[in-house]
Amino acid sequence: MASFSAFLLTLSVISFLLLGTTSMAQLTPDFYSESCPDLFTVVRSQIESAVQNEKRMGASLVRMFFHDCFVNGCDGSVLLDDTPTFVGEKKAGPNMNSLRGFEVIDAIKAAVEEVCPGVVSCADIIAIAARDSVVELGGTSWDVKVGRRDARTASQALANTSIPAPxxxxxxxxxxxxxQGxxxxxxxxxxxxxxxxxxxxxxxxNHIYNESNIDSFFAGTRRANCPPTKGSGDDNLAPLDINTPNLFDNSYYADLIAKRGLLHSDQELFNGGSxxxxxxxxxxxxxxFNADFIAAMIRMGDIKPLTGNSGEIRKNCRMVN
Structure with missing residues (x-):
């Protein structure tokens, strides 16, 4: 009788584990269809306003998604502020004085909390904001998979090593x-x-002054606003796409063929290689390009998401609950 009871207990444990595995929240476009049906409308409205106010913000929010996903997965860790007892990712080399748009995410989170308090993760807001930013700048839309939860941790060390440098x-x-798979x-x-x-x-x-795989006229144009001395004009800006910097199209690739890639890492994609x-x-x-970009964005969004009971749904995207 004891052995039969043990068997039933074992069977119950196995059934629970299997149920737990299959019931773990999976990323899907309709994850919030019942719990927050107005989510996508609310986010889109906020993005329209932010990008209309500053076109560059759309690119910044796409970049934020990339920087979030490449450090321990798409978990919203990039949003966490430093505290006396917590080190976030914002002061990592690739992010400090560079990554921007946090106040837009704050505004979106506040607007979403008005309609569905305590339901939507900051990690999902970043993913949706990236898609909507592409669309707002003329790109093709796609169904964003959601259902991520927010990390309680961050890694400045991984942010320094996992995000490829320019x-x-x-x-x-x-x-x-x-x-990252x-x-x-x-x-x-x-x-x-x-x-x-x-x-x-x-x-x-360094690319415009010291490298040869760049069009000379283009390099000269960029030098006009980027002095050769380190520390002089470091924050001066130049468009990554010289022709249509505020339009999401495929002209970036034509720039590379013409040796007008602004970053060394850009031009590496067209430099006699694979x-x-x-x-x-x-x-x-x-x-x-559009089809492959969409597929790649979806795959990137699938990098190690926290789901089910992992992580949390932050009340404030800048701090753990």
Whole structure:
């Protein structure tokens, strides 16, 4: 009788574990269809306002999604402020004095809390904001998978090592993306986000002054607002896409073919290497770029999300509950 009871107990435990596995929240576009049906409308309204006020903000929010997902997954950790007892990611090298748009996320969170308090994660808000920013700047829409929860932790060390630098070689870019489960195809497609936004002089100074894989006229144009001396004009901005910096299109790839990539890491995608053919394909076929960019954004959004009972739903995106 004891052995039979033990068997039933074991069976119950196995059933519970299986149920727990299958009932774990999975990312899906309709995750909030009942708990917060107005979520996407609220976020879209906030993004429309923010991007209309400043076009560059759209690019900044797409970049925020990238910087969040590449550090322990898409968990909203990038939003956490430092405190006397907590070190966040905002002061990591790739983020400090560079990553922006936090106040927009705060505004979205406040608006969402008005209609569905305590329901929607900050991590999901970043993902939706990135999609809506692309759309607001003329890009193609897609269904954003949601259901993420927010991290209670952050890693400044991983932010310093996992996010590829603008000085990265092609091999370094490939390995950085591979570490996140993303392919070379994803790398080239996601880099197309540089068809919008701007970069700081400090991040492209060496490329325009000391490298040969750049159009000389383009380099000269960029030098006019980026002095050669480190510390001088470091924060001066230049568009990543010289032709349509506020329009989400495929002209970034045409720039690379013409050796007008602003960052060293941009031009590495078209520099006699394995990704040249993909750059050429996207330059000539905007539909192919859009399709691959969307697929890559969805895959990036799937990087190690917290679901089920993991993490939390933050009340304030800047601090744990």
């Amino acid at each position: 000085t990265s070689s092609l091999s370094k870019l490939i390995s950085s993306f591979a570490a 993303l392919s070379v195809n994803d790398l080239v497609a996601l880099s197309g986000a540089h068809t919008i936004g701007q970069a700081r002089c400090t991040n492209f100074r 990704t040249d053919s993909q750059v050429q394909a996207y330059a000539s076929n905007p539909d192919a």
